[in-house]
Amino acid sequence: MVIISAPAMRYPAQHKQETRERIVRAAARRFQRQGPERTAISDLMRDLRLTHGGFYRHFDSKEELFEEAIEHGLRRVSDRLAAAAEQAPPGGELKALIDTYLSPEHCGDTANGCPVAALAAEVARTPAGSRRVFQRAVRAYLRRMARYFPGATARERERRALLLFTGMAGTLMMARAVTDQGDRRRILADGRAFYLNAVGG
Amino acid sequence: MVIISAPAMRYPAQHKQETRERIVRAAARRFQRQGPERTAISDLMRDLRLTHGGFYRHFDSKEELFEEAIEHGLRRVSDRLAAAAEQAPPGGELKALIDTYLSPEHCGDTANGCPVAALAAEVARTPAGSRRVFQRAVRAYLRRMARYFPGATARERERRALLLFTGMAGTLMMARAVTDQGDRRRILADGRAFYLNAVGG
């Protein structure tokens, strides 16, 4: 028998929840930009003007935070992509998705961009637990994107979405790895044309 | 005025060179499988039954080794891909490249696979010097693959090769990140069909 009662709280009820979310947001940015190994818990907490010790009031481990940061990152990109698709003229949704994903802005903003392009190779080296979380988050992302794709069944639309977004993630990754600005622009522009043609725009 | 004379050597002349190459090969494998941050110099040297102290007789830093490991990895994949294309029936070269790159074997062998799929996101976080080395190695790789692609000029063939290989790298990365074996097989199979169609096979 478990008795649930409201305990005494010295902070406003949702204060802890908000701090937790701010940590996740800061983590998503830093993990994607610098990689999880190069970002220390103390960096993240300093971003929020807190000290590192308090971290463990919110998370059991850095690994748990990593999982939530990826979920957050995927939600954020899918928000951005869905918004772009909704603003597109009828029939132009797919083109809007591609142009947004392979835009110079997305390329230049790894921190707030797609976690697949920034972190999927690192997720692949992670224990099964984290990979399952990742897989679930990707599925939710694809379910959300599927409606903009042609295909008889939801399953087919999701498969097309997966192929498009994983392919573009690879191309975006390469654009970021290259040093020459001209090459970068060209890779992105070629990619936009290639994928638009490939999904039959 | 520099006098070049053969110094006294206590090891056979090419011994040092061979050790250096063995370090690079071990590094490519471990960097790609575990990531550069999770592989210690001492791990690599232990792979060759040596101790970590000797490492600095061969390389100035871990960063220098990272650059060479990526060059080595790209040469190795392009060898493998070129071999597959050469064995293909006439006209089937592109299909052979795609089937080899997106094969379950390549997916399951990150250590000896393509460094773009395994490490490009990490390269993107690296200082400009390493990124230049990467870019040069990728260009050599594309020049070598270009001959299997349609296109009026070498430049055009290389651009198609880049789009294909970066796209497939993204798809391969996702297949590796996912936990479910069935999903993994499906991603690879869908990818093979998608890219074969996209390059007009």
Add this chain to the structure above:
DNA sequence: TGTACATCAGTGAACGCGCGTTCACTGATGTAC
């Protein structure tokens, strides 16, 4: 041929640093009465 010397790939202890995690403590606020 034999002997003394020089070379340098490799050894392993040590240094310094960063960082994940723990823990005793603080102090602002809510609750009980």
Add this chain to the structure above:
DNA sequence: TGTACATCAGTGAACGCGCGTTCACTGATGTAC
């Protein structure tokens, strides 16, 4: 309303560990003579 007490988000020192890099040393072999 006022006072004593309980709670717990946050603090910051400390611990333990891993790892990149350095360095004095070793010892097998080549060269000089």
